[in-house]
Amino acid sequence: MIDVRRFETLGGADHGWLKARHHFSFADYHDPARMSWGRLRVWNDDEIAAKSGFPPHPHRDMEIITYVRTGAITHQDSLGNQGRTGAGDVQVMSAGTGVRHAEFNLEDELTTLFQIWIETDRPGAAPGWGQREFPKADRSGRFTVVASGDPADGALHINADAKVLAATLKAGESLTYDLSDGRRAYLVPAVGEVDLNGIALNARDGAGIKDEPTVTIRARADAELVMVDSL
Structure with a gap:
């Protein structure tokens, strides 16, 4: 089964400095048919204007992954962590028992990113943050x-x-991925156009995959892919 969620059907909000589209119910967008995909709870497609961002706010007991598509995001949290994550790179935050963080686009250009929330397996764990560069050349033609x-x-x-x-x-290349029994995947092309098991997806469309x-x-067309494999 493949459940396609076209970009133009996504919920969203325009706050001026932030233009957000939500693959699943989030904030003021609520759709009972789009609450989650298994343990994947949030996939937000955010555009953050230059010199703006999210002021300090709290989270707990959630795994939050940020995949930067263009520009960069600068992180600061109540644990004393600070860091800048650029295009193509990733940061993660395990909210655990609780953490306050801020995310700002300090660049002179628009920043675009995917923010992904996955339900934690360890409620009450110690919070933490990490960041890493992932050169695109290292993932050419493979996940x-x-x-x-x-x-x-x-x-x-x-x-x-x-x-x-x-x-x-x-363009013209393909890859395969084996999905184990009982698991689900959610795929979004950050850019480009792909066929997923014969189904056409455009940039920023989402596809829930199970069974x-x-x-x-x-x-x-040349494509950049992001996918979550979870229960």
Whole structure:
């Protein structure tokens, strides 16, 4: 089964400095049919204006992954962590027992990103933050795990039985991914056009995948892919 969520059908909000589209119910957008995809609770497609951002605010017991598409985001939190994450790179925050953080676009250009929330497997764990560069050349033609609950993946750590993966494909290239029994995936092309098991997806469309043992993705145009594999 593949449940396609076209970009133009997504909920959203325009706050001037922030233009957000929500793949699942979030904030003032509520759709009972789009509450989550398994343990994946939030996938927000955000455009943040230059010299603006999210002021300090709290979270707890959620795994929050930020995939920067263009520009950069600068993080600061109540644990004393600070860092800048640029285009193509990833930051993660395990909110755990509670943390306050701010996310600002300090650049002179628009920043675009995906913010992904996955339900934690460890409520009440110590909060934490991490950031890493992931060169696009290293994921050309294949998925690279950028965040995972499995230390063997060598990725940024999250407290969830889930993987966040990224890949780039040239037009005409394809890749396959085996989805284990009982697991789901959610795929979004950040840019480009692809066929997912024969179904056409455009940039920023979402596709929920379950009961599909093998996922085959073929690029109809140069594409950058982000996918979550979770329960």
